[in-house]
Amino acid sequence: MIQFTNTLTRAKQEFIPMEPGKVKMYCCGPTVYNFAHIGNLRTYIFEDTVRRMLEMNGFEVTHVMNITDVGHLESDADEGEDKMEKGAQREGISPWEIARKYEETFFNDLERLNIKRPTRTPRATEHVVQMIELIKKLEERGYTYTRPSGVYFDTSKFATYTELARLDLAGLQAGGGGRVDHNPDKRHPNDFALWVLNKPRHAMQWESPWGRGYPGWHIECSAMSMQYLGATFDIHCGGVDHIPVHNTNEIAQSEAATGCQFVRYWLHGEFLQMGESKMAKSADNFITLQTLVDEGYDPLAYRYLCLQAHYRSELKFSFESLDAATVGLRKVYATKAENDPLSSEQAFHDASEEVLAAINEDLGIPQAVGLLNRYSSYRLWTYFDAVMGLRFEERTQKAPETLPEDVAELARQRDAARKEKNWLLSDSIRQQLIELGYEVGDSPAGTTVKKRSL
């Protein structure tokens, strides 16, 4: 039995897809105006394990992730400057080039983290027609009102607006501490733009029945998810920050348009904590995957770190814990194929049932990792790498490498020095080899040298 904590009910529920054997899943993707940071990537790793776990259970998963390449306003206070344009100004290239550039680096990050490429990754700019159709439908059904600044969704017309986030609208309106900008065009503070009008400085614009403008940032997820997955689909994933606004609005506009349930299971990943606060692109305190690589870390060590924390708990990031994960993963890769502790079929079967049960209970990846470490079985690691995604076999079954000649020569010199008990020389050669990035050891056969894998 598979169980997920469904944000809709705030309870663990058995997962049963609409169509036997098939799962339709949508995940909020990146806004491609800058590098993804490792906090963003934590969420994509979580979503990847959801998909992999479903596949291990025999489901055929259709995984859709949007690419947000339409710029949206920085805030209501900003006049016309959006993220895509901000990035474009920063780098002196067009918004379209910015979008393609960061889309590419995003996919590159996924690859390095061994995150499976989603089945489809539709771009918002290529689905403006579908968004307009959806807004038209909402307009026909009387859920919208149009003002000079745009077409808005009237949240007061959607009775279950507060359901997902359990919002207290009165409370939201009472406080705010000055953080909420009051847009005088909105009837209710929670109403949101479906189509934005009269922002001439905005670079990306399209014609629409309401005039030239661009889509509001929630509508793309509704339009694209329903196009590729249907009016109702099984799973929608995202970060916890999306619950009160983005996902809430997605539900409202989707269900108002179709009259049927939008998503059956909502799964939300918690944040990565950087020191005292969350990592944020706007705060400039973010670390990219490339930063980690530049510091000499293996992307999969970061993946391993993430696997050790439950997706619904905050994870405190530090280089100390990344170091710990690196050493830990190195030991995982050192698991020997010989003398497997689970040599009997019965033992292997029992152990894999135990690990799968952990994984299937609300994605208990951390417990599963704990079990895999405890069993320390090559067979078991190999089997469950389908979910863990640590490239276990690839990293453990590396073909014996051919050493560069200078390295081999140093090793020979060291053997000679050791034979003469010239410890001073042999130790200095060892140091040289280590600095070249090799692991050096002594065996009865002489110096052993191998490239450090991570």
Added chain:
RNA sequence: GGCGCCGUACCCAAGUGGCUAAGGGAGAGGUCUGCAAAACCUUUACUCAGCGGUUCGAUUCCGCUCGGCGCCUCCA
């Protein structure tokens, strides 16, 4: 002002109404070694922020206090 999350050993982090509170890292001791590295073995929370309550029994449920964080504006 509203909504929500969290507080487990030096660090990261699982987990459970009651058998020995996972796992990883680090530390300590040992085997091995010319010395190391690696590996292996042993070891490290009578306790789960504090105080009350429910209970035969709570770290796990409830309340309060203290502390940390997130969202309510774009945000994974």
